[in-house]
Amino acid sequence: MDAKTGLRRPALDPATVPPRTTSGYPTEAMRAVTNGRAKRPLGDTLGLTTFGVNLTRLEPGAASSLRHWHLRQDEFVWVLEGHVTLVTDEGEQVLGPGTCAGFPGGTPNGHHLVNDVGARGVPRGRRSPARRRRGLSGSRPPGAPDAGGLALPAQGRHAVRVT
Amino acid sequence: MDAKTGLRRPALDPATVPPRTTSGYPTEAMRAVTNGRAKRPLGDTLGLTTFGVNLTRLEPGAASSLRHWHLRQDEFVWVLEGHVTLVTDEGEQVLGPGTCAGFPGGTPNGHHLVNDVGARGVPRGRRSPARRRRGLSGSRPPGAPDAGGLALPAQGRHAVRVT
Numbered sequence: 442m443d444a445k446t447g448l449r450r451p452a453l454d455p456a457t458v459p460p461r462t463t464s465g466y467p468t469e470a471m472r473a474v475t476n477g478r479a480k481r482p483l484g485d486t487l488g489l490t491t492f493g494v495n496l497t498r499l500e501p502g503a504a505s506s507l508r509h510w511h512l513r514q515d516e517f518v519w520v521l522e523g524h525v526t527l528v529t530d531e532g533e534q535v536l537g538p539g540t541c542a543g544f545p546g547g548t549p550n551g552h553h554l555v556n557d558v559g560a561r562g563v564p565r566g567r568r569s570p571a572r573r574r575r576g577l578s579g580s581r582p583p584g585a586p587d588a589g590g591l592a593l594p595a596q597g598r599h600a601v602r603v604t
Numbered sequence: 605m606d607a608k609t610g611l612r613r614p615a616l617d618p619a620t621v622p623p624r625t626t627s628g629y630p631t632e633a634m635r636a637v638t639n640g641r642a643k644r645p646l647g648d649t650l651g652l653t654t655f656g657v658n659l660t661r662l663e664p665g666a667a668s669s670l671r672h673w674h675l676r677q678d679e680f681v682w683v684l685e686g687h688v689t690l691v692t693d694e695g696e697q698v699l700g701p702g703t704c705a706g707f708p709g710g711t712p713n714g715h716h717l718v719n720d721v722g723a724r725g726v727p728r729g730r731r732s733p734a735r736r737r738r739g740l741s742g743s744r745p746p747g748a749p750d751a752g753g754l755a756l757p758a759q760g761r762h763a764v765r766v767t
Protein backbone atom coordinates (compact mmCIF):
# COMPACT_ATOMS: atom_id res chain seq x y z
CA MET A 442 0.00 0.00 0.00
CA ASP A 443 1.17 3.49 -0.75
CA ALA A 444 1.51 5.30 2.56
CA LYS A 445 0.43 8.69 1.23
CA THR A 446 -2.56 7.80 -0.90
CA GLY A 447 -3.66 4.57 0.73
CA LEU A 448 -3.95 2.99 -2.71
CA ARG A 449 -2.84 -0.57 -3.17
CA ARG A 450 -2.41 -2.75 -6.23
CA PRO A 451 -3.94 -3.08 -8.71
CA ALA A 452 -4.50 0.68 -8.19
CA LEU A 453 -1.71 3.21 -8.45
CA ASP A 454 -1.06 6.87 -7.74
CA PRO A 455 1.06 7.98 -10.71
CA ALA A 456 2.92 10.47 -8.50
CA THR A 457 4.57 7.53 -6.75
CA VAL A 458 6.18 6.31 -9.99
CA PRO A 459 9.62 7.87 -10.57
CA PRO A 460 9.78 9.72 -13.88
CA ARG A 461 12.37 8.82 -16.47
CA THR A 462 14.01 11.81 -18.14
CA THR A 463 16.60 10.02 -20.23
CA SER A 464 16.32 9.06 -23.89
CA GLY A 465 17.38 5.95 -25.77
CA TYR A 466 18.23 7.91 -28.91
CA PRO A 467 21.78 7.25 -30.08
CA THR A 468 23.06 10.79 -30.70
CA GLU A 469 23.18 13.95 -28.62
CA ALA A 470 21.30 15.90 -31.30
CA MET A 471 18.47 13.39 -31.26
CA ARG A 472 18.37 13.22 -27.48
CA ALA A 473 18.11 17.02 -27.34
CA VAL A 474 14.62 16.81 -28.86
CA THR A 475 13.26 15.19 -25.74
CA ASN A 476 15.06 17.39 -23.22
CA GLY A 477 12.37 18.42 -20.76
CA ARG A 478 10.38 15.23 -21.21
CA ALA A 479 9.56 13.13 -18.14
CA LYS A 480 7.85 9.76 -18.54
CA ARG A 481 6.32 7.76 -15.73
CA PRO A 482 5.98 4.11 -16.79
CA LEU A 483 2.54 3.32 -15.38
CA GLY A 484 1.90 0.17 -17.42
CA ASP A 485 5.24 -1.41 -16.55
CA THR A 486 4.72 -0.59 -12.89
CA LEU A 487 1.34 -2.33 -12.95
CA GLY A 488 2.75 -5.41 -14.66
CA LEU A 489 1.17 -4.86 -18.06
CA THR A 490 3.01 -6.47 -20.94
CA THR A 491 0.81 -6.31 -24.04
CA PHE A 492 0.90 -2.52 -24.24
CA GLY A 493 2.73 0.32 -22.51
CA VAL A 494 1.14 3.24 -20.68
CA ASN A 495 3.25 6.29 -19.86
CA LEU A 496 2.33 9.53 -18.15
CA THR A 497 4.44 12.08 -19.98
CA ARG A 498 5.13 15.69 -19.01
CA LEU A 499 6.64 18.02 -21.57
CA GLU A 500 8.28 21.21 -20.38
CA PRO A 501 8.20 24.17 -22.78
CA GLY A 502 10.29 23.36 -25.84
CA ALA A 503 10.28 19.62 -25.29
CA ALA A 504 8.93 17.07 -27.76
CA SER A 505 7.51 13.65 -26.99
CA SER A 506 9.93 12.06 -29.46
CA LEU A 507 11.27 12.51 -32.93
CA ARG A 508 8.60 12.19 -35.56
CA HIS A 509 8.06 8.47 -36.01
CA TRP A 510 5.52 5.77 -36.74
CA HIS A 511 5.32 2.09 -35.91
CA LEU A 512 4.93 -0.87 -38.23
CA ARG A 513 2.67 -2.83 -35.89
CA GLN A 514 2.10 -0.95 -32.63
CA ASP A 515 -0.96 1.22 -32.27
CA GLU A 516 -0.54 4.42 -30.29
CA PHE A 517 -3.07 6.47 -28.35
CA VAL A 518 -2.55 9.82 -26.61
CA TRP A 519 -4.87 11.53 -24.14
CA VAL A 520 -4.07 15.14 -23.18
CA LEU A 521 -4.60 15.75 -19.47
CA GLU A 522 -3.29 19.28 -18.94
CA GLY A 523 -2.12 22.19 -21.03
CA HIS A 524 -1.84 22.30 -24.78
CA VAL A 525 0.54 20.54 -27.15
CA THR A 526 1.10 20.74 -30.88
CA LEU A 527 0.56 17.52 -32.77
CA VAL A 528 2.69 17.35 -35.90
CA THR A 529 1.84 14.96 -38.73
CA ASP A 530 2.25 14.92 -42.51
CA GLU A 531 -0.94 16.97 -42.74
CA GLY A 532 0.49 19.78 -40.67
CA GLU A 533 0.02 20.92 -37.12
CA GLN A 534 -2.89 21.22 -34.74
CA VAL A 535 -3.15 22.13 -31.09
CA LEU A 536 -4.60 19.59 -28.67
CA GLY A 537 -6.02 20.72 -25.36
CA PRO A 538 -7.16 18.90 -22.21
CA GLY A 539 -9.69 16.19 -22.86
CA THR A 540 -8.74 15.64 -26.46
CA CYS A 541 -6.95 12.61 -27.83
CA ALA A 542 -5.21 11.21 -30.87
CA GLY A 543 -4.58 7.75 -32.26
CA PHE A 544 -1.99 6.31 -34.60
CA PRO A 545 -2.71 2.88 -36.04
CA GLY A 546 0.36 0.75 -36.65
CA GLY A 547 1.46 0.46 -40.24
CA THR A 548 0.36 3.97 -41.17
CA PRO A 549 3.46 5.75 -42.49
CA ASN A 550 2.74 9.20 -41.07
CA GLY A 551 5.47 10.38 -38.73
CA HIS A 552 4.05 12.17 -35.72
CA HIS A 553 5.11 13.72 -32.46
CA LEU A 554 3.86 16.16 -29.84
CA VAL A 555 5.66 19.39 -29.03
CA ASN A 556 5.10 21.78 -26.15
CA ASP A 557 5.44 24.98 -28.12
CA VAL A 558 2.05 26.47 -27.29
CA GLY A 559 1.76 29.78 -25.46
CA ALA A 560 0.52 30.07 -21.91
CA ARG A 561 -2.96 31.05 -23.09
CA GLY A 562 -3.25 28.02 -25.30
CA VAL A 563 -2.47 29.96 -28.46
CA PRO A 564 0.01 28.37 -30.82
CA ARG A 565 3.35 30.11 -30.60
CA GLY A 566 3.76 30.16 -34.34
CA ARG A 567 3.56 27.88 -37.32
CA ARG A 568 6.63 26.01 -38.33
CA SER A 569 8.16 26.36 -41.72
CA PRO A 570 7.01 23.92 -44.40
CA ALA A 571 10.48 22.41 -44.39
CA ARG A 572 10.27 21.74 -40.70
CA ARG A 573 6.75 20.39 -41.09
CA ARG A 574 7.86 17.99 -43.77
CA ARG A 575 10.61 16.62 -41.60
CA GLY A 576 9.83 13.00 -41.43
CA LEU A 577 10.91 9.71 -40.15
CA SER A 578 14.64 9.64 -40.47
CA GLY A 579 15.19 11.02 -37.04
CA SER A 580 18.56 12.41 -37.98
CA ARG A 581 17.38 16.01 -37.79
CA PRO A 582 15.98 17.11 -34.47
CA PRO A 583 13.25 19.73 -34.61
CA GLY A 584 15.78 22.27 -33.44
CA ALA A 585 15.83 24.57 -30.48
CA PRO A 586 12.54 26.28 -29.70
CA ASP A 587 12.16 29.99 -30.21
CA ALA A 588 13.21 32.08 -27.27
CA GLY A 589 9.56 32.98 -26.82
CA GLY A 590 8.82 29.40 -26.02
CA LEU A 591 11.42 29.14 -23.37
CA ALA A 592 10.33 32.43 -21.84
CA LEU A 593 6.92 31.05 -21.05
CA PRO A 594 6.12 29.92 -17.52
CA ALA A 595 7.38 26.41 -17.02
CA GLN A 596 3.99 24.83 -17.43
CA GLY A 597 4.44 21.20 -18.21
CA ARG A 598 1.93 19.27 -20.20
CA HIS A 599 0.62 15.89 -19.28
CA ALA A 600 -0.45 13.10 -21.48
CA VAL A 601 -1.25 9.47 -21.02
CA ARG A 602 0.38 7.64 -23.87
CA VAL A 603 -0.53 4.12 -24.75
CA THR A 604 1.52 2.17 -27.25
CA MET B 605 -12.40 18.08 -39.64
CA ASP B 606 -14.78 18.45 -36.74
CA ALA B 607 -16.67 21.70 -37.25
CA LYS B 608 -16.88 22.59 -33.57
CA THR B 609 -13.38 21.82 -32.36
CA GLY B 610 -11.42 22.21 -35.55
CA LEU B 611 -9.63 18.96 -34.79
CA ARG B 612 -8.90 16.59 -37.62
CA ARG B 613 -7.58 13.06 -37.71
CA PRO B 614 -5.50 11.60 -36.21
CA ALA B 615 -6.80 13.88 -33.40
CA LEU B 616 -10.26 13.53 -31.95
CA ASP B 617 -12.61 15.39 -29.62
CA PRO B 618 -14.22 12.58 -27.58
CA ALA B 619 -17.45 14.58 -27.31
CA THR B 620 -18.01 13.97 -31.02
CA VAL B 621 -18.07 10.18 -30.55
CA PRO B 622 -21.59 8.88 -29.83
CA PRO B 623 -21.73 7.00 -26.53
CA ARG B 624 -22.96 3.44 -26.41
CA THR B 625 -25.29 2.68 -23.50
CA THR B 626 -26.23 -0.88 -24.37
CA SER B 627 -24.69 -4.05 -22.99
CA GLY B 628 -23.79 -7.32 -24.63
CA TYR B 629 -24.61 -9.36 -21.53
CA PRO B 630 -27.12 -12.13 -22.26
CA THR B 631 -29.64 -11.64 -19.43
CA GLU B 632 -31.62 -8.69 -18.16
CA ALA B 633 -30.25 -9.14 -14.64
CA MET B 634 -26.70 -8.95 -15.95
CA ARG B 635 -27.42 -5.99 -18.17
CA ALA B 636 -28.91 -4.14 -15.19
CA VAL B 637 -25.43 -3.91 -13.68
CA THR B 638 -24.29 -1.54 -16.36
CA ASN B 639 -27.42 0.60 -16.48
CA GLY B 640 -26.15 4.17 -16.41
CA ARG B 641 -22.92 3.31 -18.19
CA ALA B 642 -22.02 5.19 -21.37
CA LYS B 643 -18.96 4.19 -23.39
CA ARG B 644 -17.44 6.22 -26.19
CA PRO B 645 -15.29 3.97 -28.38
CA LEU B 646 -12.31 6.24 -28.98
CA GLY B 647 -9.88 3.57 -30.15
CA ASP B 648 -12.26 2.11 -32.71
CA THR B 649 -13.07 5.58 -33.99
CA LEU B 650 -9.38 6.28 -34.51
CA GLY B 651 -8.81 2.98 -36.33
CA LEU B 652 -6.86 1.23 -33.58
CA THR B 653 -7.05 -2.55 -33.68
CA THR B 654 -4.45 -3.95 -31.26
CA PHE B 655 -6.17 -2.52 -28.17
CA GLY B 656 -9.42 -0.75 -27.34
CA VAL B 657 -9.77 2.65 -25.69
CA ASN B 658 -13.13 3.67 -24.27
CA LEU B 659 -14.18 6.83 -22.46
CA THR B 660 -16.68 5.54 -19.92
CA ARG B 661 -19.09 7.55 -17.79
CA LEU B 662 -20.82 5.87 -14.86
CA GLU B 663 -23.92 7.47 -13.42
CA PRO B 664 -24.57 6.87 -9.71
CA GLY B 665 -25.27 3.20 -9.13
CA ALA B 666 -23.76 2.03 -12.39
CA ALA B 667 -20.87 -0.43 -12.69
CA SER B 668 -18.34 -0.66 -15.46
CA SER B 669 -19.12 -4.37 -15.91
CA LEU B 670 -19.64 -7.50 -13.91
CA ARG B 671 -16.54 -8.54 -12.05
CA HIS B 672 -14.34 -10.25 -14.59
CA TRP B 673 -10.78 -10.87 -15.70
CA HIS B 674 -9.18 -11.70 -19.02
CA LEU B 675 -6.99 -14.62 -19.94
CA ARG B 676 -4.74 -12.62 -22.26
CA GLN B 677 -5.85 -9.01 -22.49
CA ASP B 678 -4.25 -6.44 -20.24
CA GLU B 679 -6.52 -3.69 -18.94
CA PHE B 680 -5.70 -0.16 -17.79
CA VAL B 681 -8.03 2.42 -16.26
CA TRP B 682 -7.37 6.12 -15.73
CA VAL B 683 -9.89 8.07 -13.63
CA LEU B 684 -10.61 11.49 -15.10
CA GLU B 685 -13.40 12.86 -12.95
CA GLY B 686 -15.20 11.94 -9.74
CA HIS B 687 -14.58 8.89 -7.61
CA VAL B 688 -15.29 5.24 -8.23
CA THR B 689 -14.97 2.13 -6.11
CA LEU B 690 -12.62 -0.51 -7.45
CA VAL B 691 -13.62 -4.01 -6.35
CA THR B 692 -11.15 -6.90 -6.44
CA ASP B 693 -10.57 -10.06 -4.42
CA GLU B 694 -8.65 -7.96 -1.91
CA GLY B 695 -11.64 -5.75 -1.21
CA GLU B 696 -12.60 -2.25 -2.19
CA GLN B 697 -10.79 1.04 -2.61
CA VAL B 698 -11.84 4.42 -3.87
CA LEU B 699 -10.08 5.88 -6.89
CA GLY B 700 -10.14 9.60 -7.52
CA PRO B 701 -9.12 11.79 -10.45
CA GLY B 702 -5.57 11.27 -11.62
CA THR B 703 -5.28 7.76 -10.25
CA CYS B 704 -5.16 4.59 -12.29
CA ALA B 705 -5.31 0.83 -12.11
CA GLY B 706 -3.99 -2.03 -14.22
CA PHE B 707 -5.04 -5.63 -14.66
CA PRO B 708 -2.55 -7.93 -16.37
CA GLY B 709 -4.11 -10.66 -18.46
CA GLY B 710 -4.08 -14.12 -16.94
CA THR B 711 -4.45 -12.86 -13.36
CA PRO B 712 -7.59 -14.51 -11.97
CA ASN B 713 -8.83 -11.60 -9.87
CA GLY B 714 -12.28 -10.43 -10.93
CA HIS B 715 -12.57 -6.67 -10.87
CA HIS B 716 -14.93 -3.89 -11.74
CA LEU B 717 -15.59 -0.22 -10.99
CA VAL B 718 -18.76 1.01 -9.33
CA ASN B 719 -20.02 4.54 -8.94
CA ASP B 720 -21.24 4.19 -5.40
CA VAL B 721 -19.16 6.94 -3.84
CA GLY B 722 -20.82 9.91 -2.16
CA ALA B 723 -20.74 13.38 -3.57
CA ARG B 724 -17.85 14.35 -1.28
CA GLY B 725 -15.76 11.42 -2.39
CA VAL B 726 -16.54 9.39 0.72
CA PRO B 727 -17.41 5.74 0.15
CA ARG B 728 -21.11 5.17 0.61
CA GLY B 729 -20.51 2.07 2.69
CA ARG B 730 -18.64 -1.17 2.57
CA ARG B 731 -20.25 -4.09 0.85
CA SER B 732 -20.90 -7.34 2.63
CA PRO B 733 -18.17 -9.97 2.44
CA ALA B 734 -20.53 -12.14 0.39
CA ARG B 735 -20.96 -9.38 -2.14
CA ARG B 736 -17.25 -8.69 -2.13
CA ARG B 737 -16.46 -12.31 -2.84
CA ARG B 738 -18.76 -12.36 -5.82
CA GLY B 739 -16.50 -13.40 -8.58
CA LEU B 740 -16.28 -14.33 -12.14
CA SER B 741 -19.39 -16.27 -12.93
CA GLY B 742 -21.31 -13.22 -13.94
CA SER B 743 -24.60 -14.88 -13.12
CA ARG B 744 -25.21 -12.68 -10.10
CA PRO B 745 -25.31 -8.98 -10.76
CA PRO B 746 -24.10 -6.77 -7.91
CA GLY B 747 -27.72 -5.89 -7.27
CA ALA B 748 -29.49 -2.58 -7.11
CA PRO B 749 -27.58 0.15 -5.32
CA ASP B 750 -28.81 1.44 -2.02
CA ALA B 751 -31.35 4.20 -2.25
CA GLY B 752 -28.70 6.55 -0.86
CA GLY B 753 -26.62 5.97 -3.92
CA LEU B 754 -29.39 6.83 -6.29
CA ALA B 755 -30.27 9.92 -4.28
CA LEU B 756 -26.88 11.45 -4.94
CA PRO B 757 -26.58 14.18 -7.51
CA ALA B 758 -26.25 12.65 -10.94
CA GLN B 759 -22.53 13.16 -11.11
CA GLY B 760 -21.11 10.86 -13.68
CA ARG B 761 -17.61 9.55 -13.48
CA HIS B 762 -15.22 9.42 -16.36
CA ALA B 763 -12.54 6.94 -17.07
CA VAL B 764 -10.38 6.09 -20.01
CA ARG B 765 -10.30 2.34 -20.22
CA VAL B 766 -7.73 0.55 -22.29
CA THR B 767 -8.05 -3.18 -22.90
